[in-house]
Amino acid sequence: MCRRAGRGDSESSILRETRNGAEEFLLHNSSMVMTCSGEGLGLITDGAVHIKHGQVAWVGRSGDIDRSVTANARKIDLGGGLLTPGLIDSHAHPLFAGNRANEFEMRSEGADYLEIAKAGGGINATVGPTRDASFDELLANTLARLKIALRGGTTTMEAKSGYDLRASGEIRLLQVAQAASLAQPIDLMPTLLGAHVLPPEYKDRRDAYVDLVVEKMIPQTATENLADAVDVYCDEGAFTLAETERILRCAKEHGLKVKAHVGQFVDLGGPELIADLGGLSCDHLEQISEAGMQAMARAGVVATMLPGACVQLKMPPPPVAQLRKHGVALALASDLNPGSSNCETLSLPMWLATTHFGMTVAEAWLGVTRHAACALGRNDIGQVSPGHRADLVLWDAEYPGEIPYRFGTTLVNRVWKDGVLCSDLVKHL
């Protein structure tokens, strides 16, 4: 089982409860359990799940419950509903301060990337407020975002740094992620994204900034166990393929996993590099070559789609049909960030994926469960299957298609994290 780095279970109240043996219970009489195990969505009608020690002990039809095994379990009649794995948001930037609604307005009035940059917009517009914010302000901002995400059914979320761009500041953002993960139910998976964009003070010293990432940020992140992975924004206007390779090879030498933002605007050959490095995922992928897709398929690199940012920036959709044909695993994420996708939840990306992107409902569900787990290098989440964590969502729905189909509201009824009911959730109106 791949465990995330950077935090002892003993620090978390929820995990503490889990370790001491969270309540043993049996959920039964759900209309359908979506296990995301085996073939397709692994649907079980009239399903039941036995939870013990914060993990799934058994899943099957309500009629097949072994009463001798579940004798000590509290029985919870769900009275219908669709029970699924907790959602996994495998590409998210929740660690920032500031507000860029003004850029959104400018873009709607026809301003392009350059005009917005001239008006002080873009990633660096978030860097200033993030540097200026206190640790507590950043933590409060992050917790507010996680509350919305939990209400939408997310139980695990990636948390990229990348809005400070100083060594100490990037480390501080990873520490905010760690604190936020302990303060509420969603499990955060921190990623170092020091190579998000070149900060203004390094604009004529590209190499010096890459030196900073390689010589300071990565070693300290690894030594202090602050992140699971290192990410690079490999695209025109951000980092070159050679810079990306230098940074990610360094990350691997320090025992960290690697991934990259590639082909959002221009395909620089990132997919082939990530495949060579045995990376977790390539994200965005509006632009990608046949060779890139073949390399990803061969190396088992996940393609993470970000439809919110794609639609908001008016980019063409990624080549889903070809990625599917090549057998690349497809994940789907919010890309929560203040510039191109200020969205904490996954049901809307699922709707965009199944409409604008041409993904199937089954692909969208796997994209926020099993394949998202792969994209984070996790094999203990994303499925309702024995040995997996009991991260579960009960939806006011009967069929998988209803979640994207009902796109104007949330159908989440209850969420369990590690077998603990997140009881601070109120039922949506």
Next chain:
Amino acid sequence: MCRRAGRGDSESSILRETRNGAEEFLLHNSSMVMTCSGEGLGLITDGAVHIKHGQVAWVGRSGDIDRSVTANARKIDLGGGLLTPGLIDSHAHPLFAGNRANEFEMRSEGADYLEIAKAGGGINATVGPTRDASFDELLANTLARLKIALRGGTTTMEAKSGYDLRASGEIRLLQVAQAASLAQPIDLMPTLLGAHVLPPEYKDRRDAYVDLVVEKMIPQTATENLADAVDVYCDEGAFTLAETERILRCAKEHGLKVKAHVGQFVDLGGPELIADLGGLSCDHLEQISEAGMQAMARAGVVATMLPGACVQLKMPPPPVAQLRKHGVALALASDLNPGSSNCETLSLPMWLATTHFGMTVAEAWLGVTRHAACALGRNDIGQVSPGHRADLVLWDAEYPGEIPYRFGTTLVNRVWKDGVLCSDLVKHL
């Protein structure tokens, strides 16, 4: 002032309270009031609104409050926030039973319109369950949808019939709308859409069905004051231009307003017809000619955009830039319906409009306030302006752009309808 037909104020508890003089109060210290009056969005920083008899008595800067006039008003310090008109959803089909998530799944797997129709899908797939549902079931379904809409800031919504397609059944749906309007705060504006699609039992008798609409449905609707307007789905696969003209001329003769679904798939000349008839709006408009746009502009017909359905059905966006150039007023609606857009709220259509459709943030806001009021033939709503109804929304935001920008959640904090706080709203997590 154009008043809606079909219901006496005395029947509604909220309107009764209004008539007896709802509380007089003064909202002050909002970060910004968006009046939607005068030029553009009519923004007032540090704004205040004086409400009396359920209407706006005065709006201006907090510093300009006339204390002698507001002496008796209860003062409510908003402590910031964006205060806007209540949202108006001018194109919605909330009156139906049944679930078509299966069609959504089929479409995501590549099935086209014909394949879905062969599998029993399409509008007629909703007609069966709607005919079979009791009045109370239909009412309960509608109220559940309105609860979500209210939580999203909607205070007025159109309610089209069109999922029964028998004379008695269409009348029954309009009665459901009337009952639903009385049972909760959102004001429903019923529209007869008997000419939604040809029901199966008339498939070889087109003229006989149009006779039924013209000879039974419209006269009874008018006599019993059950709707404000009549709508026709004028497109390939639905009703021809000649049939549309016959139905809508009959509606006008009965004193009802007219509008039409036009150009969702094929432009049959509907915009010119609606302009000739002095209609309220043309809706969808993915396909429209220059001549059609000119006719709409000349006649003051509103163009109602439906981005949810457009994206879900993978249609090209309507020609927003040309409509703007011709000076056509642009409205924006949910198109809440079980087939192409099962969405009760307006903030997501606003996001799609400002990204995928190329509308500005200001156009999107006017599209769900002032222009939506025009599309419903109402001049007493859609603005925060003296004499207008005190339908107001307080948002957890400071700038207009924040609502579409934060597209994964709702920022609604409080809603007032006719000057009455809708206190059953809980604050979102």
